[in-house]
Every structure is written in structure tokens, then in C-alpha cells.
Amino acid sequence: MVNQPPKLIYKGIIERFREYLPVTDKTPIVSLLEGHTPLIPSEYLSEKTGLKVYLKYEGLNPTGSFKDRGMTMAISKAKEEGSKAVMCASTGNTSASAAAYACRAGMKCIVLIPDGKIALGKLAQAMMHNADVIALKGNFDEALNMVKSITSQYPITLVNSLNPYRIEGQKTAAFEISYVLGDAPEFHAIPVGNAGNITAYWKGYKEYKQVGKNTQLPKMLGFQAEGAAPIVRKKIVEKPETIATAIRIGNPASWKQAEAARDESGGLIDMVTDEEILNAYKLLAQKDGVFVEPASAASVAGMLKLSEAGYFKNAQGARIACTLTGHGLKDPNIAIGNVKEPTVLDADLKVILKHIGF
Numbered sequence: 001m002v003n004q005p006p007k008l009i010y011k012g013i014i015e016r017f018r019e020y021l022p023v024t025d026k027t028p029i030v031s032l033l034e035g036h037t038p039l040i041p042s043e044y045l046s047e048k049t050g051l052k053v054y055l056k057y058e059g060l061n062p063t064g065s066f067k068d069r070g071m072t073m074a075i076s077k078a079k080e081e082g083s084k085a086v087m088c089a090s091t092g093n094t095s096a097s098a099a100a101y102a103c104r105a106g107m108k109c110i111v112l113i114p115d116g117k118i119a120l121g122k123l124a125q126a127m128m129h130n131a132d133v134i135a136l137k138g139n140f141d142e143a144l145n146m147v148k149s150i151t152s153q154y155p156i157t158l159v160n161s162l163n164p165y166r167i168e169g170q171k172t173a174a175f176e177i178s179y180v181l182g183d184a185p186e187f188h189a190i191p192v193g194n195a196g197n198i199t200a201y202w203k204g205y206k207e208y209k210q211v212g213k214n215t216q217l218p219k220m221l222g223f224q225a226e227g228a229a230p231i232v233r234k235k236i237v238e239k240p241e242t243i244a245t246a247i248r249i250g251n252p253a254s255w256k257q258a259e260a261a262r263d264e265s266g267g268l269i270d271m272v273t274d275e276e277i278l279n280a281y282k283l284l285a286q287k288d289g290v291f292v293e294p295a296s297a298a299s300v301a302g303m304l305k306l307s308e309a310g311y312f313k314n315a316q317g318a319r320i321a322c323t324l325t326g327h328g329l330k331d332p333n334i335a336i337g338n339v340k341e342p343t344v345l346d347a348d349l350k351v352i353l354k355h356i357g358f
């Protein structure tokens with residue numbers, strides 16, 4: 001018997017959710033088959049919180065972060081509009097994703113990164129995909145202002161999350177979660193940097209409720225890092241600091257929309273310390289076998305903080321989806337700096353057996 005191809009071959013988020021996205025038959029789809037990431041139940045975290053905890057592992061996208069969902073849309077639309085080049089400011093993952101999708105589309109990609117403040121894995125990706133990487137002597141917010149100014153005056157498409165197609169693509173993660181659970185969860189926890197993703201999830205959940213695919217909406221729980229928490233503190237943070245470089249943002253581009261998601265959903269936006277982030281980062285790796293980059297662990301750190309404060313005490317058994325935004329291998333230095341060094345032993349069977357307890 002000849003091996004038969006399955007009836008349904010996965011073609012990426014645009015083909016899967018075409019009817020909910022601003023594309024037409026004329027849109028050239030640039031895709032790396034992003035999306036369709038696992039929603040992993042966590043027994044450990046469920047027991048700890050009394051909730052049913054699900055981990056949306058976005059680190060398994062083609063370039064290792066959720067940015068690919070938005071980038072397939074942004075680059076496809078840029079190509080449709082005849083653009084020859086794209087540009088972004090990035091704490092890392094946007095540039096890695098933009099660079100990958102741009103080379104697939106045959107477009108030039110220029111990225112501005114804040115000098116010295118980018119995880120090594122991400123920089124390696126952008127460079128391997130042949131982006132023109134410019135390390136700016138300034139912070140992310142300055143880099144973004146520069147990109148806005150250049151792309152508004154020259155024929156280059158901006159692919160930061162200010163690009164409305166990014167949000168459109170990213171909202172598909174909320175659709176996927178709703179499919180797996182059969183409805184929206186009661187809570188959704190998510191790290192907040194520029195706040196595009198919380199905006200996108202909220203939009204996705206609302207759209208699925210509007211068309212009758214879901215019967216309810218989750219409370220959106222956003223988490224910033226304590227040293228980069230402008231929304232929580234209600235003011236711009238001039239010098240944001242956190243080990244979670246992907247959310248090291250002092251003036252979020254989608255600030256107002258994040259507040260709207262919080263208020264419309266009856267949720268909250270809170271902050272977590274670097275210590276709480278690292279603790280969740282290690283728990284995820286060591287209890288659940290899920291390796292994420294530090295920023296991603298902010299969702300779980302926040303959920304644990306709220307759980308300890310009694311926030312969920314009247315919601316025991318409720319479902320919560322935690323977005324894990326990026327893969328742990330993006331930031332190997334933080335991982336290596338937070339674990340034991342390898343044990344150095346002689347090449348002697350007895351010595352090794354003794355070490356492993358036999």
C-alpha cells in the first residue's frame with residue numbers, strides 16, 4: 001500500500017484562519033507554517049494553584065517565538081503592496097522573525113537593536129538570515145522612534161507591532177486555544193512588553209465570541225517586569241531594566257489597547273520581579289520539561305503570585321491559559337548562569353557510579 005498523504009496538510013495560520021484575516025486571493029502568502037503550537041496541560045502548576053493550567057508553548061514556532069504569527073501576515077501584506085524592504089526595532093525576536101520571513105519573500109530586512117541588550121540566540125538568527133543588523137547606541141524606545149521616522153518617509157515597510165497586520169496574525173493563538181478547550185478559558189495570563197500580544201489575544205477571543213464559536217471571554221492577566229512596568233506604574237519608565245530582555249520596554253506601543261483589554265475583560269496588569277521570573281523559569285524547565293526564555297516565564301510567575309495572594313480562591317478548577325512566548329534556547333547565557341556547572345570527573349567507572357549514587 002502506497003503511503004497516502006493525510007487529507008489535511010497544515011499550511012500555516014493564514015490558510016487555517018483565512019476568513020478571520022485581512023487577506024484576499026491576491027495576497028501572496030509568505031509562510032513558514034507557523035502556529036499550531038501545543039497547549040500543554042501542566043499537572044504541577046494545576047496542583048499548585050487549584051486551577052486547570054495550560055501552557056501555550058509559542059517557543060515552538062519556526063523562529064522560536066510567537067512573533068512568527070504576526071510576521072507571516074506583515075510580510076505577506078508588504079509583498080502584496082510591492083514593498084522591497086522591511087524594517088523594525090527589536091529586543092530580538094521581532095528581528096529574528098522579520099529576517100526569516102523577509103528572506104523567504106525575497107525582501108531586504110533592516111533591524112535596529114538597542115546596543116548590547118539583546119539575547120545572543122536572537123542576534124545570531126537575524127544575522128544568519130542576512131538582515132542588516134544595526135546596533136543603536138540607545139534604548140529600544142529610541143530605536144523604535146528612529147524606525148518610525150525612516151519608514152514614514154521612505155519606501156520601507158515597518159514591521160513592528162504598530163503594523164496592524166502583526167496583531168491580526170497574533171490573534172490566531174487565541175483561536176487555537178479556544179479550539180483545544182472547546183471555548184475560551186476563564187483566565188489568560190501573558191507577558192507584556194510592547195503590549196501587542198495582549199491586544200491581539202483579546203481581539204481574537206472577542207472575535208470568536210462575536211461569531212458564536214466561544215460562549216465566554218477570559219479575564220486577561222498581563223504581567224510586566226518590575227523594572228519595566230510602565231502600565232502598572234502609570235508612567236513611562238525612562239531606563240527599563242530586567243533580565244527578561246523581550247519585555248524590557250519603558251513606553252509600550254500598544255499601551256492604551258492593553259489597558260482596554262484589561263478593563264473590558266475585568267482582568268489586571270501587574271508586575272513580577274526578576275527573581276519571581278527566574279523562579280518560574282526554573283519551575284517550568286524542571287517540573288514541566290518546558291524550556292522558555294525568561295520573558296515568557298512572566299506569565300507563570302504572575303499566575304503564581306496571584307495564586308499566593310488568593311486571587312483565584314473563588315475560581316478553583318477554572319481554566320487558565322499561560323502564553324509562553326519564546327523558546328529557552330534564545331537566551332542560553334541566562335540559562336547557563338542559573339544552573340549548576342557540569343560536574344567534572346575522571347574517566348573512571350567507579351568514580352562515575354559513586355557520583356550517580358550506585
Ligand SMILES: *Cc1c(COP(=O)(O)O)cnc(C)c1O
Pocket residue numbers: 065066067093094161191192193194195196197198246247293295296325326327
Ligand atoms: C515580543 C515578546 C514579548 C512581548 O510581547 P509584546 O507583544 O511586546 O507585549 C514577550 N516575550 C517574548 C519572548 C517576546 O518575543
